[in-house]
Amino acid sequence: MNGVPAVRLAQPDDWPAIWSIWHAVVRTGDTYVWLPSTSERDARSVWMLPPPAEVWVVDDAVDGLLATALLKPNQAGLGDHVANAGFMVDPERNGRGVGRLLAEAVIARARELGYEAMQYNAVVSTNERAVALWRSLGFDVVGTIPLGFRHATLGPVDLLIMHRPL
């Protein structure tokens, strides 16, 4: 990574690189509910959503795509002032501030779009890095789903619902 990579909206031809990240993250079964065996086709159908959803990427001039995010309303109609987002960083290029860079950009974008809050429905409680990142960015745990996640190696663990006003 040379310099600050660009955070930009994804284009349809970014999908192969997004899929590479998506699959590498989901296959471990420890941070997302999607099955580790999820096909490329199904992954595309749950991530590359039409408007009002937006897909963002972190694009490095040398290394290519490093991370992706999906921003969308958390609920329909009378709940669509609260955003939901998902974030995936290439596991081989994590820990270099890429997740935080993307999260800050997506939070700013959500505010720009008029969302009044952001909510995550399924933060795996044992994903300490993610929980710490969200807390450092102003999110609080507003709910806990007991044993809501079948962790690939730890068995059933809690899911956290995290929220912050924008």
Next chain:
Amino acid sequence: MNGVPAVRLAQPDDWPAIWSIWHAVVRTGDTYVWLPSTSERDARSVWMLPPPAEVWVVDDAVDGLLATALLKPNQAGLGDHVANAGFMVDPERNGRGVGRLLAEAVIARARELGYEAMQYNAVVSTNERAVALWRSLGFDVVGTIPLGFRHATLGPVDLLIMHRPL
């Protein structure tokens, strides 16, 4: 209502009667996030979901359909052992135990299908009748989304996340 109405799986030709209930419930904008102006087509697309979702109805021999429920996994893959459900009772025939009858049947069905818990993501905090019903059926509030719902007459109010093991 004469005798105990039947609780049964919905059939495709139940849709017109389900829509009548659905629209009467959603149009008031005080209990569900779907827009009061939701079209019949959109309503059908969010309620009459394919398997593994199931749609149930309360069918009275004299009065026809009195209520409907949608039962489905609350999350994909590694979270699909927790069920989600939505319930709608014809507002003109509410308060006669129809909601409880249907809720008890759907909870039993969820257990039969192997779900280990049931979770509601968006119980409107001012919907006291619903909150009381769910508490009486063993649900606890496990989370609160501050001002997550734009109530048609009260303005922004909290959404409750309710949960019970099965």
